[in-house]
Amino acid sequence: MRRQDVQVAVVTGASAGVGRATVRLLARRGIAIALLARGRVGLDAAAEEVRAAGSRALPIEVDMADHDQVVAAGRRIEAELGPIDLWINNAFSSVFAPFQQTRPEEFRRAMEVTYLGYVHGTRVALSHMSPRDRGTIVQVGSALAYRGIPLQATYCGAKHAIVGFTEALRCELLHERSKVQLTMVHLPALNTPQFDWLLSRLPRHAEPVPPIYQPEVAARAIVGAADRPGRREYWVGASTVLTILGNRIAPGLLDRYLARTGYKSQQTDRPADHDRPNNLWHPLDGPGGHDYGAHGGFSARSHSRSPQAWLSRHRLVTAAGLAGATVGTLAWLRR
Template identity: 90%
Template sequence: MAGHGRNIRVAVVTGASAGVGRATARLLARRGIAIALLARGRVGLDAAAEEVRAAGSRPLPIEVDMADYDQVVAAGRRIEAELGPTDLWINDAFSSVFAPFQETRPEEFRRAMEVTYLGYVHGTRVALSYMTSRNRGTIVQVGSALAYRGIPLQAAYCGAKHAIVGFTESLRCELLHEGSQVQVTMVHLPAVNTPQFDWLLSRLPRHAEPVPPIYEPEVAARAIVGAADRPRRREYWVGASTVLTILANRVVPGLLDRYLARTGYKSQQTARPADHDRPNNLWHPLDGPGGHDYGARGEFTGRSHSHSPQAWLSRHRLVAAAGLAATAAGVTAWRRH
């Protein structure tokens, strides 16, 4: 791996049984990195582990609820004992609720925050317990455009992602104060085609869907691995929609409030009526015993982008700058002639 990433031998991916975590584990495995796969569902974990083996790398699947700190501590010990020193820890696990805030029960909101926000806190704490003493290592926090701009029907998720930003910024300042060589970066994602829309708890009248434009999880995985390669950057924004959302919220947040109030309900639901009797994964994994493997992608592949030019340019800013400089020089030379 280029730059800082060439030293990575052991990586940890939380939420590795499906979605973005699953795609990220596959990509890391192709680089020969041993990977600890952390998630709640056994079926998805076993399938992810098989993909890592098929790519020629070594998996360590561990069933763990990231909301339970003691379970995360135990997982960290196993990783260090069985795979070796942890070089890279990627926090990606989450759960949430699709519903208006006032229709989300207090215990559901708390659970979503414990998995999505405190899960990152627990993972970061365990990673640092090993990395700090060695004075090396990288932590990647998988964020979202919704970490900077809340939208209706996802108050729990937006609140958790906002909290992760504040927590990570505080931690980064402390590491800089200590002169630590441990690096922490964030990767903020757009709407991604993952199985979350089939297994999150939903009280919406119609089946939930991501707000277009939608990207395949492999786009997110490439950005996450790219961030691990170059972790000294504070954060990465993936997809033009993420860039526009974050920047627009800085300039005209009130206008976005009104726009999302008008469009945010319809844009997050398909025309298909919701099945309110289907099970969800808020409290228990759906890919546990008797479940099935959900994989990385959800049901919106026909509408999803497999590439993001903006994400590539974000990871290769020097190349892009050189290209722009060369183009400008060429135009200047042409005008002179």
């Protein structure tokens, strides 16, 4: 599969976390990047990083839950940067809480930002790509798109919905013999600022379930998927592989295991500050806010590399290595 020739890319949720790390990686390639997010401070900081790398940047404040805003952003990108070659859906919001402690309006808002945000972004991307019959759409998913866990019903529900939507759309594109490419990248637990700005009703401060990876691991996988979008999906991190496969083999066993461990493993020993602001309804990096960047507060416990992710992106090399090892072993056994 040949590496895609990308001149103009769009990244949603570009101001922080995985989106921010992905923008930095794309910028090193000289790609013009449209950065979509709600917070002005983070957007401007990310745009400066793109320009410092020698690429063009177009930061646009967009609430992905608002279809009209996304449509307007798409038109502006095409007018100011040129035809969109790559669209990466990554923006999300969520709530850390048991389902029965999550208010209906909060659940709806999280679904609108995360699930409908992907739907709106995909629709706008296709409106520009389909007439040209080219382009790539990358949906940033999660291991939790296949395995729900306690305290994250909103996030798991949205990510599951994105998988169903993407699979249905992929079938339609195949039926139409479209050359627009569509792929997904499912991520493990990551050290991003989400644990400092998502709405939480947990008694203690929220944390990712180990093993934890730095957002650059995710960024490399996302850009790698954009280069080679012929695969349906990519799994990043051994924990993602084990979670998805384990759920296929023994979902009931995982239900019981997560019921016992899922509450403690997602909380630190530090009491939660329930008075701190959150970004469910409004960005925290707006006027008077600060730039959150790509990393959260768990860098000391986070891995900067994932051998599994590298092997997944380089399957031919992996297969050749395994074949070579097999031949060598057989030759040794025949001695």
